[in-house]
Structure formats: structure tokens, C-alpha cells
Amino acid sequence: METNTVRREYHAGNSAGLPPVESLRKFPPEFTHALRSALSQTLDETDFDFLGPKTRGKVRDIYARGDQLVLITTDRLSAFDRILGQVPYKGQVLNQLAAFWFEQTADIVANHLLAVPDPNVTVARRCRPLPVEVVVRGYISGVTKTALWYRYSRGERTIYGMDFPDGLEKNDPLPQPVITPTTKGGPDGHDERITGADVVSRGLIPSERWDEVQDVALSVFARGQEIARRAGLILVDTKYEFGIDDQEQLVLIDEVHTPDSSRFWIADSYVERKAAGREPENFDKEFVRLYYAAQGYRGDSEPFPLPDDLAVQAAQRYIRTYELLTGRVFEPGALPASPRIEHNLRAWLAANG
Numbered sequence: 001m002e003t004n005t006v007r008r009e010y011h012a013g014n015s016a017g018l019p020p021v022e023s024l025r026k027f028p029p030e031f032t033h034a035l036r037s038a039l040s041q042t043l044d045e046t047d048f049d050f051l052g053p054k055t056r057g058k059v060r061d062i063y064a065r066g067d068q069l070v071l072i073t074t075d076r077l078s079a080f081d082r083i084l085g086q087v088p089y090k091g092q093v094l095n096q097l098a099a100f101w102f103e104q105t106a107d108i109v110a111n112h113l114l115a116v117p118d119p120n121v122t123v124a125r126r127c128r129p130l131p132v133e134v135v136v137r138g139y140i141s142g143v144t145k146t147a148l149w150y151r152y153s154r155g156e157r158t159i160y161g162m163d164f165p166d167g168l169e170k171n172d173p174l175p176q177p178v179i180t181p182t183t184k185g186g187p188d189g190h191d192e193r194i195t196g197a198d199v200v201s202r203g204l205i206p207s208e209r210w211d212e213v214q215d216v217a218l219s220v221f222a223r224g225q226e227i228a229r230r231a232g233l234i235l236v237d238t239k240y241e242f243g244i245d246d247q248e249q250l251v252l253i254d255e256v257h258t259p260d261s262s263r264f265w266i267a268d269s270y271v272e273r274k275a276a277g278r279e280p281e282n283f284d285k286e287f288v289r290l291y292y293a294a295q296g297y298r299g300d301s302e303p304f305p306l307p308d309d310l311a312v313q314a315a316q317r318y319i320r321t322y323e324l325l326t327g328r329v330f331e332p333g334a335l336p337a338s339p340r341i342e343h344n345l346r347a348w349l350a351a352n353g
């Protein structure tokens with residue numbers, strides 16, 4: 001099996017061991033070869049002077065055009081607040097998956113999506129972003145010192161201003177999903193975790209609006225869990241961003257339920273693994289973080305470049321996640337992406353600009 005070959009290659013150079021991909025669909029060898037040859041054609045950055053002023057996010061290039069934003073999702077993979085490298089088709093997967101979720105949640109909340117003129121591009125309504133990232137967690141997990149599990153396991157029962165019952169085990173579902181907001185860090189500032197009460201008392205979001213945000217976030221999360229469950233995945237936690245439009249309406253912006261903004265576990269293996277005291281199988285980019293951590297990387301220095309095999313495996317996971325969640329077969333866009341995007345955008349602008 002091609003995927004096994006890839007896995008073995010990595011184990012050869014990595015005695016720390018990589019989490020095995022037990023439930024990964026066996027992609028046909030041709031497809032894995034295609035991913036491998038796409039490594040040299042990933043989309044690192046765009047520079048379209050016909051589009052207006054550009055800002056560079058960690059993953060997306062954002063062009064401002066009056067009351068619209070052209071969001072081009074690149075193949076950059078970020079972790080530890082750094083760019084580790086590029087993953088073939090990651091930009092396309094993220095962009096198309098977010099578009100899928102906007103469609104699937106449009107009955108719950110308005111969203112920013114206006115058009116998808118290219119597999120990597122979303123034209124969005126530009127909104128005033130709320131200064132808080134809305135993290136929703138359905139499970140008690142995590143290893144870092146700010147994770148719910150770390151604090152719970154040390155005996156805390158009031159965490160981020162919320163009470164938790166006794167008797168929870170690591171990776172258990174919470175009695176109900178909880179919201180743990182963070183402030184939006186600046187370009188190089190890190191996010192700060194705050195309580196819901198802080199959001200209002202610090203004047204970040206007015207009380208009524210914050211109530212609305214929480215209601216909407218929990219409803220969108222419930223929809224996400226339902227659709228993920230049908231796909232054989234567990235939506236563990238996620239992060240939403242909201243904006244306000246010129247009608248003062250709440251709008252879901254940015255990206256929704258992508259493997260960059262969310263954690264997914266494989267539902268099938270979750271129960272037996274938990275019973276055996278094992279960690280769930282991750283189906284998001286967590287395995288890249290684990291690989292870097294296993295190599296001793298702590299996020300405090302220049303990261304080593306993303307190894308090719310890891311990039312191919314990441315691509316397989318991103319693509320598989322897209323296919324499971326949407327029920328659609330992933331159709332890789334033509335490469336190289338940059339001239340294709342330019343062509344599609346110019347055509348779209350001629351018709352709609």
C-alpha cells in the first residue's frame with residue numbers, strides 16, 4: 001500500500017514514532033504520486049497587483065476591494081504560530097470546505113461568503129471583525145497548560161469561569177459544549193484566554209451581542225457535530241470568528257470547521273482507544289504538531305522545514321477530511337495554481353467587478 005510506504009519511510013528516520021494513520025483511506029498509488037509531484041508546485045504566496053492592497057495572514061492572502069475582501073487560501077501550513085511549509089492542495093481543501101460549511105449553516109447565521117471564483121478563492125463581504133475568537137469545545141482534552149484537561153486533572157473544577165462536574169476522564173465529552181473565548185492577538189501578539197464575563201466587562205463586545213454570539217456559536221457547533229458524526233468523525237473543538245456588517249447584523253466570517261480551525265477525531269476508533277487508555281486518532285493537523293514535538297521542537301526557535309513525507313501525509317488527511325465531511329470526491333485544481341487563480345479572478349471581476 002502506498003500510504004504504508006509513506007509511513008514506513010518516515011518511521012525509518014524517526015525513532016520517536018509518528019502516530020499511525022490507521023483509518024486513512026487507501027488512496028490509489030497514482031494519487032499519492034500526484035501529491036508527491038505537487039510538492040514542487042504548492043502555492044506559497046500570491047502577488048496580484050490588479051486586486052488591491054494585500055495583507056498576509058498566516059494562511060491566507062487578503063486583498064481589500066472596497067466593501068469586499070478577496071481571500072486567497074494558500075498552501076501554507078502554520079503551527080506554533082509559525083509557517084512550517086506548504087502542503088499540496090491544502091489551500092483548495094480549506095477554501096472549499098469552508099464554503100461547504102457556510103452553506104450548511106446559512107439557516108443559522110448569515111455569513112460573509114459572496115462567491116468562490118476559483119477553488120482557492122473566496123470573495124467575501126468585508127465586516128468589522130469582533131475582537132474575540134470564539135472557541136467552542138465539546139470534549140475535555142488537550143496537553144498544554146492552558147488546556148481544559150490539564151487544569152481539570154490538577155483538581156480544578158472552575159475553569160475559565162465555568163464549573164465542571166467531578167468524574168470526567170481525559171477525552172470525555174463535556175456534559176454540554178463550552179465556550180472559551182480568546183482575545184485576538186495582533187500581528188505578532190499571542191492570543192489571551194479570557195472568560196465570557198471578561199468579554200463584556202472589558203468592553204470587547206456588548207452584553208446582548210455576546211449572548212447572540214454564544215447562541216449562534218453553539219448552534220453552529222451542534223450542526224458541525226451532527227454532520228461530522230454522519231461522516232464518521234467527531235468534531236472535538238473549533239474556533240469561530242464573527243463580524244458585524246454595515247446593517248449591524250452578526251456575520252460568520254473567516255473559515256468554519258476546517259482542519260486548521262478545528263480538531264477532528266475518528267469516531268470508529270474513539271471508543272475502543274479510550275477504553276484501552278489510548279489517545280484518539282487525530283484527523284486534523286495535530287499530528288504535524290505531535291511530529292515536531294516528538295523531534296524536540298518546542299515552538300521557541302526557527303522550525304525545521306516540513307519534511308516531504310509529512311507534507312504528503314498532511315495532504316492526504318486534509319483531502320480525506322474534505323471528502324468525508326462533504327461526501328464529495330476531491331477534484332484537484334489545475335497546477336500551477338497561481339496563473340489559474342489569476343485567470344479565474346480576472347474573469348470573475350470582468351463579470352462582477
Ligand SMILES: Nc1ncnc2c1ncn2[C@@H]1O[C@H](COP(=O)(O)OP(=O)(O)O)[C@@H](O)[C@H]1O
Nearest residue numbers: 057058059060112124125126127129243253254
Ligand atoms: N469577512 C471578513 N471581514 C473582515 N476580516 C475577515 C473576514 N474574513 C476573514 N477575515 C480576517 O482575514 C484573515 C484571514 O487570514 P488568516 O491567514 O486566517 O489570518 P490569521 O493569521 O490572522 O489567522 C483573518 O485575520 C480574519 O480575521
Ligand SMILES: [Mg+2]
Nearest residue numbers: 057058059254
Ligand atoms: Mg486564521
